[in-house]
Amino acid sequence: MQLLCIMKSHNGMRPQDIVVLLKIRSLDQAQWRYRDLALSLFLSISEVSESLTRSHRAGLIDESRRKVFRKSLMEFIEYGLQYVFPQQPGTMVIGIPTAHSHPAFKAHFTTETHYVWPDDDGSIRGLSITPLYKGAPKAALQDSVLHLMLAAIDIIRVGQTRELKFALNTLYDIIL
Numbered sequence: 184m185q186l187l188c189i190m191k192s193h194n195g196m197r198p199q200d201i202v203v204l205l206k207i208r209s210l211d212q213a214q215w216r217y218r219d220l221a222l223s224l225f226l227s228i229s230e231v232s233e234s235l236t237r238s239h240r241a242g243l244i245d246e247s248r249r250k251v252f253r254k255s256l257m258e259f260i261e262y263g264l265q266y267v268f269p270q271q272p273g274t275m276v277i278g279i280p281t282a283h284s285h286p287a288f289k290a291h292f293t294t295e296t297h298y299v300w301p302d303d304d305g306s307i308r309g310l311s312i313t314p315l316y317k318g319a320p321k322a323a324l325q326d327s328v329l330h331l332m333l334a335a336i337d338i339i340r341v342g343q344t345r346e347l348k349f350a351l352n353t354l355y356d357i358i359l
Contacts, residue, residue, distance in 0.1 A: 196241055198268050198315035203234045204243060204251050208358055209328040225318025253358050261351055270312055270340040272298060278305035279320045281312050282341055285334035291349060312337050332357060
């Protein structure tokens with residue numbers, strides 16, 4: 184009888200990988216534990232571990248999986264994110280403000296259209312934006328810096344050139 188060894192293959196980045204890296208960046212990079220990261224992002228410890236492994240293979244985090252390569256992360260966000268994780272706004276729903284509707288961006292964009300992550304406990308009605316992963320809106324509500332970064336990410340996913348530049352500048356200020 185022949186035994187087959189099955190290894191998990193690296194099939195590229197997953198959307199939650201970006202959120203994990205952004206969360207690490209919003210924390211003191213050296214002072215976090217896998218368990219705390221998992222709890223704050225509504226992921227399992229194994230999902231966090233696998234995410235960090237994928238990010239290491241992609242060159243976005245160091246060998247210890249503790250230090251985010253900030254410039255590499257920004258290059259991926261600026262040049263690859265909208266192609267790897269595209270988004271088209273959906274139907275009108277109640278939800279949590281994101282993209283242009285986040286309070287930090289609202290004053291800078293003159294649009295009557297609101298964008299939201301669908302959530303029955305949300306505060307506004309707008310076009311639905313699928314979050315990068317299911318737990319992202321809950322995680323964002325517990326961390327205002329993460330919420331701002333994810334809203335900027337959503338602008339990159341759905342916005343126009345001028346809006347995209349503004350979102351990128353916001354992310355550069357936070358990440359670098």
